[in-house]
Amino acid sequence: MGPPILAVDTRSSAVSSDASSSKFHHPIMETPKPFSSVTVGGEKPLNFLRVFCEGIIAGGTAGVVVETVLYPIDTIKTRLQAAHGGSKIHWKGLYSGLAGNLAGVLPASAVFVGIYEPTKRKLLEVFPANLSAFAHLTAGAIGGAASSLIRVPTEVVKQRMQTGQFASAPDAVRLIIAKEGFRGLYAGYSSFLLRDLPFDAIQFCIYEQLRIGYKIAARRELNDPENAVIGAFAGAITGAVTTPLDVMKTRLMVQGSANQYNGLLNCAQTIIREEGPAAFLKGIGPRVLWIGIGGSIFFSVLERTKRLASQWGSTEDTKSDPSKQQ
Numbered sequence: 001m002g003p004p005i006l007a008v009d010t011r012s013s014a015v016s017s018d019a020s021s022s023k024f025h026h027p028i029m030e031t032p033k034p035f036s037s038v039t040v041g042g043e044k045p046l047n048f049l050r051v052f053c054e055g056i057i058a059g060g061t062a063g064v065v066v067e068t069v070l071y072p073i074d075t076i077k078t079r080l081q082a083a084h085g086g087s088k089i090h091w092k093g094l095y096s097g098l099a100g101n102l103a104g105v106l107p108a109s110a111v112f113v114g115i116y117e118p119t120k121r122k123l124l125e126v127f128p129a130n131l132s133a134f135a136h137l138t139a140g141a142i143g144g145a146a147s148s149l150i151r152v153p154t155e156v157v158k159q160r161m162q163t164g165q166f167a168s169a170p171d172a173v174r175l176i177i178a179k180e181g182f183r184g185l186y187a188g189y190s191s192f193l194l195r196d197l198p199f200d201a202i203q204f205c206i207y208e209q210l211r212i213g214y215k216i217a218a219r220r221e222l223n224d225p226e227n228a229v230i231g232a233f234a235g236a237i238t239g240a241v242t243t244p245l246d247v248m249k250t251r252l253m254v255q256g257s258a259n260q261y262n263g264l265l266n267c268a269q270t271i272i273r274e275e276g277p278a279a280f281l282k283g284i285g286p287r288v289l290w291i292g293i294g295g296s297i298f299f300s301v302l303e304r305t306k307r308l309a310s311q312w313g314s315t316e317d318t319k320s321d322p323s324k325q326q
Contacts, residue, residue: 048118055117056110058305063109064102065301066294071098073293077286078162081250084275090164097161100169104154108147113302116143116204132212136205144200145193152192153185156253163254179257188252191264195245199238206234207299228300235295239288244280246287247271 067074072094079090116139123135157172166172176184210230214222222230248267251260261267271279 048122051118051121052114054306054309055114057309058302059113059116060106060110061305062113062298062301063105066298067102067105068098069297070290070294071095071101073286073290075162077283077290078159078250078254080283080286081247082159082163082254083282093164096164097158097169097172100161100172101154101158103169104150104157108150108154111150112143112147112200115146116140117306119143120208133205133209136208137201140201140204141197143204144197148189148193148196151196152189155192156185156187159250159253160256165254165256176256184256187255188249191245191249191252191267194264195242195249199242202241203234203238203295206237207231207295210234222303224300224304227303228296231299232292232296235298236288236292239291240284243284243287247280247282250283 075094075096076091119142120135120139123139124132127135153173156176157166157169160166160172160176161169166175173185180187207230210233211222211227214226214230218226248264248271251267251271252264255261261270
């Protein structure tokens, strides 16, 4: 017999377990369900615009903080992955391209969380309570798809600058368009989606499900250090699993007009033929470190900013509606 059903009732601040009552009042426990569940019934109707705006603020803030703190690790990871054979790795300019990258990271992170949060809450109303993981997976993929329109050009410019091809973001954009056309800004788009859609979906699903389980065990809301630890674990696991896709994405994005690789499949075949399967794990150390620490910072900043934005919104509602004042 498996474990009892776990449920979080969002209608009250208390976190409960279905087993706590059924264990003593029923001789046979209810059949276990495969995922942690969230009860959303009885809540106020979803205010899409408000949740979207709160997500925009929280996502943009978290994205900028993480990118600024961890940019050097990302630069090292990119240079390791872009190196062929015995190519020498240079260690100067680890913050090269940061300013231009932040100009893309801010709106991309804002759009992702702004789409993810209301989509997640709506899907939690649609999916059965015991299948909340599918709501998190789907919302993560939808948020990732929306933000990819900003993230891919940002990633292309960033990685070209990290590998020393351009001195500034404006020059990078101008020269990429001049030499490769507008499509050059979306080099490696298919590999980016192949990597980032499952990455976003899996990372946020792991994070959300672990938070649900931890809330049930702790019977209270989580604090910032606890959110940070859960975020680090979710990020590290997801980062390790998706490293081969990240290697191919990097190779396609930095090749420029040389066209060494003709698409994702050809890239994989060429890497295996010329460098062996081990090349797909290039940069896994910096990547897991970067995403693990990044997940820790991102989710703790995200949760704190969401709380602050929600509290500010509630205060404004109270000021605008005298009937809500005590």
